[in-house]
Amino acid sequence: MTRRRPNPSASADDLLTTLGQLTAQARQGAERQHARVELAEALQREMLPAVLPALPGLRAAARYVPARDGLDIGGDWYDGFRLPDGALAFCVGDVQGHDVEAAAIMGQVRIGLRAVAATATDPGEVLGRANDLLLSVNSSLFATCSFLRFDPATRELESARAGHVPAVWAQSDGQWGVAEDPGGPPLGVQPGEVYPVTRRRLAGSGVVVLLTDGVIEGPSFAIDEGLARVAALATAAVAGVPGAAAGPGELATQVMRVAGLTGHSDDAAVLVLWHDEARPEAAG
Numbered sequence: 001m002t003r004r005r006p007n008p009s010a011s012a013d014d015l016l017t018t019l020g021q022l023t024a025q026a027r028q029g030a031e032r033q034h035a036r037v038e039l040a041e042a043l044q045r046e047m048l049p050a051v052l053p054a055l056p057g058l059r060a061a062a063r064y065v066p067a068r069d070g071l072d073i074g075g076d077w078y079d080g081f082r083l084p085d086g087a088l089a090f091c092v093g094d095v096q097g098h099d100v101e102a103a104a105i106m107g108q109v110r111i112g113l114r115a116v117a118a119t120a121t122d123p124g125e126v127l128g129r130a131n132d133l134l135l136s137v138n139s140s141l142f143a144t145c146s147f148l149r150f151d152p153a154t155r156e157l158e159s160a161r162a163g164h165v166p167a168v169w170a171q172s173d174g175q176w177g178v179a180e181d182p183g184g185p186p187l188g189v190q191p192g193e194v195y196p197v198t199r200r201r202l203a204g205s206g207v208v209v210l211l212t213d214g215v216i217e218g219p220s221f222a223i224d225e226g227l228a229r230v231a232a233l234a235t236a237a238v239a240g241v242p243g244a245a246a247g248p249g250e251l252a253t254q255v256m257r258v259a260g261l262t263g264h265s266d267d268a269a270v271l272v273l274w275h276d277e278a279r280p281e282a283a284g
Helices: 008-047 100-117 123-136 223-239 248-259
Strands: 058-065 075-082 088-095 143-151 156-162 167-171 176-179 198-201 206-211 268-275
Touching: 008 100, 058 075, 058 248, 075 100, 075 268, 088 100, 088 206, 088 268, 100 123, 100 143, 123 143, 123 156, 143 206, 167 223, 176 223, 206 223, 206 248, 223 248, 248 268
Parallel strands: none
Antiparallel strands: 058 268, 075 088, 088 143, 143 156, 156 198, 167 176, 167 206, 206 268
16 A cells, blocks of 8 residues: 655645735734724823923923833823913823723813813812713723812912822922822712812922822832832932932933832823922012
């Protein structure tokens, strides 16, 4: 009995055909993923402000680093804008998730905060109405947020928190701390929530650093250590220590480097408010 050998050319042709199909499938998958990433990046560019407002005596700077997993986009955001009465509003927040849906909800929350803040001067009321607004869109996601209002006439800084990590502050006289102010639950959990407001008068020169948990918490160290590292950077900056940050932009960059030490895969946002000592009004 004669044993038949397989046709070498036919086997090679089958192999090449299979490889071609696999290559085409891989290319299509890569193109789809590339399109999704481009969409995510476009969303992120449109959601975050290109310029932050400033007034004599108050400068602001921010940094954002995307998540290392998923679509390289998350729900973290920062914002700053002028209010009709001449005050400035700033906020930092974090929507649950790391995908296009999280980015879309983040955009809705950010726009909603701007709309509400135009008519409500109390930061607690702003968060309360934003909470009800997020619930009205029937999303399964929730958001944490810190919202601040700065009045340039009185130099009063009003703030309210919705489940968000505390801010860090430091003054040129060496005083510093973590703003563990009372707050309410995250936005989008329960209707009718009340958010307490904390009021501070910004005296002298100093900084307030707002951030998301991706900056200060991860496998490498806990949130308390992360906050302490940020406080050390802020204290050195306002004290004019050689080699320390000389302005809000440099400080925001230095604080963001803390995020790289946490070992996290989350996205991260930093917003620095740098206030200078008030100048006396010129005699009329």
